[in-house]
Structures are given as structure tokens and as C-alpha cells.
Amino acid sequence: MTGRYLAKLPPIDIVPMGRVTRVPDWLGGGFSDTFDVRSFVIHHPGGPIVVDAGIGRGDALIDELYEPQTVDIGDALAACGVALEDIQALVLTHLHFDHCGQAGRISAPTFVQRAELEAARAPHYTVPEWIPDGDVRPVDGDFVIAAGVEVIATPGHTPGHQSVVVEADGGRAVIVGQACYRAHDFAAPEPVPDCDEDSMHVARSSIERLRALAPAEFFFSHDNQVLQME
Numbered sequence: 001m002t003g004r005y006l007a008k009l010p011p012i013d014i015v016p017m018g019r020v021t022r023v024p025d026w027l028g029g030g031f032s033d034t035f036d037v038r039s040f041v042i043h044h045p046g047g048p049i050v051v052d053a054g055i056g057r058g059d060a061l062i063d064e065l066y067e068p069q070t071v072d073i074g075d076a077l078a079a080c081g082v083a084l085e086d087i088q089a090l091v092l093t094h095l096h097f098d099h100c101g102q103a104g105r106i107s108a109p110t111f112v113q114r115a116e117l118e119a120a121r122a123p124h125y126t127v128p129e130w131i132p133d134g135d136v137r138p139v140d141g142d143f144v145i146a147a148g149v150e151v152i153a154t155p156g157h158t159p160g161h162q163s164v165v166v167e168a169d170g171g172r173a174v175i176v177g178q179a180c181y182r183a184h185d186f187a188a189p190e191p192v193p194d195c196d197e198d199s200m201h202v203a204r205s206s207i208e209r210l211r212a213l214a215p216a217e218f219f220f221s222h223d224n225q226v227l228q229m230e
């Protein structure tokens with residue numbers, strides 16, 4: 001786990017990035033009909049670290065299937081006091097279209113699990129043009145990206161899903177991403193992963209690993225609730 005290199009936990013902003021207003025029946029997974037999409041900014045002393053990059057624009061198939069309301073990432077981050085050119089690092093929890101869509105707008109080093117980059121080559125996995133191709137730093141497992149900030153591999157929802165742990169003497173925050181869909185399911189005695197049947201086992205292990213980081217604050221990609229677990 002991360003060294004306690006930060007004296008104080010940096011503020012973390014939840015960044016609204018829009019909404020998917022329609023979910024095809026074959027993709028519902030029983031979770032919800034529509035959902036919010038959000039990114040996060042860790043206001044790190046070395047410069048802002050952004051987690052996830054929302055839905056992209058201009059893909060006819062995505063527009064037709066999901067009817068997304070997309071927020072411009074430059075505007076969304078400006079509202080948090082962050083300019084795109086000041087970003088220290090971008091972390092992508094995974095490469096589904098609603099998490100990597102505007103990654104190309106950010107030129108900072110971009111951390112993605114190598115397993116995710118490989119998985120994303122499969123047809124219909126994501127919008128290929130939205131996979132970042134700039135300063136991409138493939139990660140194998142856990143990796144410290146800045147003082148007190150570590151990405152940890154949490155596969156299940158996708159083969160290369162990762163979460164972010166922020167740690168300081170004053171406490172710990174965990175950006176779960178989509179390793180679990182809802183805070184409620186994360187906190188349940190039998191946590192409910194968001195994945196297909198074949199990945200249940202690995203997804204449950206990832207949630208167990210994340211829960212073991214309590215006491216901490218937990219943030220979720222598609223649930224507004226910030227969960228405080230003791």
C-alpha cells in the first residue's frame with residue numbers, strides 16, 4: 001500500500017460528466033435504466049490528478065444506443081479550478097466508452113492497466129478512437145503514481161479495471177470506480193459486483209480487497225453517495 005507520504009489528505013472533487021439516458025435491454029445487467037457519469041479530481045500538491053474522462057462526442061452508434069448527455073471535460077474541470085494543461089496525471093479505471101471518452105483532451109501521463117489495453121482491442125468493447133494514444137503508461141498491477149496516490153488492480157467489471165487509493169496521515173480515500181456499481185452493494189454483507197457471471201469470483205475478490213482499506217471514504221463512478229466505512 002502507499003507510503004504515508006502526504007501529511008494531509010488532498011481534497012477530492014466529484015466531477016459531473018453527464019448522463020447516459022438510455023440503456024439497451026441487452027446491456028442492463030439489472031442495475032439501472034439510466035446513469036450518471038462522473039470523473040474525479042484529486043487536488044494533489046504536485047498538481048491535479050484526474051480519474052476518468054467521461055463520454056466522448058461524435059460516435060453515431062453510442063449516440064443512438066445510449067443517447068448520452070455529455071459534458072465537456074475542459075468545462076467540467078474548469079468548474080473545479082483545474083486547467084487541462086495543469087493536470088499531473090490521468091488515471092483511467094477502465095476503457096468503457098463512458099470512462100475514457102475525452103481522455104484524448106488531456107496530454108498528461110495516462111495510467112491504464114496493460115490488461116485493460118489488451119481487452120479493449122476486442123470488437124465492441126469500447127469506441128476505439130477514444131482509447132488514448134498519447135503518453136500512455138501501461139500498468140501491471142499496483143503502482144504508485146505520485147506521493148500518497150496508488151492505482152491498484154481491481155479486475156472483475158473488466159479484465160483490467162483499477163481503483164485509486166489516496167493516503168495521508170490524516171486518512172484514506174478510495175476511488176472504487178466501477179469495481180462496484182452502487183455504494184449500497186459495496187457495503188452489503190455479500191457485496192454485489194457489476195460484472196458478467198464468469199468474472200464474479202475475481203470481482204468479489206477485488207471488492208474484498210477494497211473493503212479491507214477501511215477506515216476510508218469510498219467514491220463510485222455511477223453512484224453519488226460517498227461511503228464512509230469504519
Ligand SMILES: [Zn+2]
Nearest residue numbers: 094096157178
Ligand atoms: Zn464500465
